[in-house]
Amino acid sequence: MVLSVKNLSVTYAENVAVERISIQLEAGQAIGLLGANGAGKSSTIAAVLGIETSTYDELVIVGKSPFRDRKEVFEQVGVQFQETRFQDKLTVSDACKQWQALYKKTADVPALLQTFGLAGKEKQLVKLLSGGERQRLAVLLALIPDPKLVFLDELTTGLDTKARRMLWKQLLAMKEDGLAIVLTSHYMDEIEALCDKILILRKGQTVFHGTIQEVLIASGKATLEDAYLHFAGEEEQWG
Numbered sequence: 001m002v003l004s005v006k007n008l009s010v011t012y013a014e015n016v017a018v019e020r021i022s023i024q025l026e027a028g029q030a031i032g033l034l035g036a037n038g039a040g041k042s043s044t045i046a047a048v049l050g051i052e053t054s055t056y057d058e059l060v061i062v063g064k065s066p067f068r069d070r071k072e073v074f075e076q077v078g079v080q081f082q083e084t085r086f087q088d089k090l091t092v093s094d095a096c097k098q099w100q101a102l103y104k105k106t107a108d109v110p111a112l113l114q115t116f117g118l119a120g121k122e123k124q125l126v127k128l129l130s131g132g133e134r135q136r137l138a139v140l141l142a143l144i145p146d147p148k149l150v151f152l153d154e155l156t157t158g159l160d161t162k163a164r165r166m167l168w169k170q171l172l173a174m175k176e177d178g179l180a181i182v183l184t185s186h187y188m189d190e191i192e193a194l195c196d197k198i199l200i201l202r203k204g205q206t207v208f209h210g211t212i213q214e215v216l217i218a219s220g221k222a223t224l225e226d227a228y229l230h231f232a233g234e235e236e237q238w239g
């Protein structure tokens with residue numbers, strides 16, 4: 001098991017942001033964490049990584065505790081955040097080198113640059129990359145540790161169709177090689193392309209956890225988008 005979370009809750013002051021969430025993930029599997037804005041997806045990821053305080057019955061990530069074995073977990077887990085911030089004078093090559101320096105063992109960076117369509121852009125300032133290129137760089141950096149598990153937050157927001165397809169293809173190939181993925185996305189085609197199972201949060205509560213086929217049956221809807229809206233409580237109202 002690459003990730004085992006049992007009954008994890010996150011509370012801010014008196015507000016419960018996530019209540020008793022459980023996730024089990026094996027090597028080569030991907031789970032989609034779904035929910036409306038504010039449903040608790042980012043809080044869950046932060047808690048699983050040990051960045052946010054939480055209560056839980058079990059929290060084991062790549063066989064370790066994110067608190068006691070922070071270093072070992074860090075070496076084997078990649079994280080792509082929604083908006084990665086880069087320094088003004090940083091080039092693509094500098095960013096890769098800085099990231100590589102953080103890890104003992106790293107993936108083949110020139111190969112990753114090729115895969116992500118950034119070969120030839122090594123000397124360009126990160127701030128001058130297009131939004132989509134910067135997004136691809138953020139995913140590339142998350143893969144530099146050659147992780148067993150990667151957290152991808154809003155993976156292809158802002159990417160064009162071709163870039164999205166290329167990224168999916170690459171991640172599917174990495175899954176075949178055993179990479180486990182926790183993905184948050186508001187795009188249901190992305191979830192269908194990459195995920196073996198989904199967990200839908202609504203105001204911090206798990207309202208569905210299962211496969212895509214199961215969510216269609218349970219909701220009585222024909223498409224994942226309709227099934228998602230049914231469970232996430234986004235039908236016909238804000239919030």
Ligand SMILES: Nc1ncnc2c1ncn2[C@@H]1O[C@H](COP(=O)(O)OP(=O)(O)OP(=O)(O)O)[C@@H](O)[C@H]1O
Nearest residue numbers: 012013015017035036037038039040041042043044
């Ligand atoms: N540091 C914090 N302090 C207090 N409340 C917080 C904090 N972080 C998040 N929250 C609240 O916890 C709830 C869950 O937020 P979270 O960011 O986990 O949602 P999300 O599902 O990731 O949303 P989005 O899709 O908008 O990124 C929200 O009500 C949010 O306002």
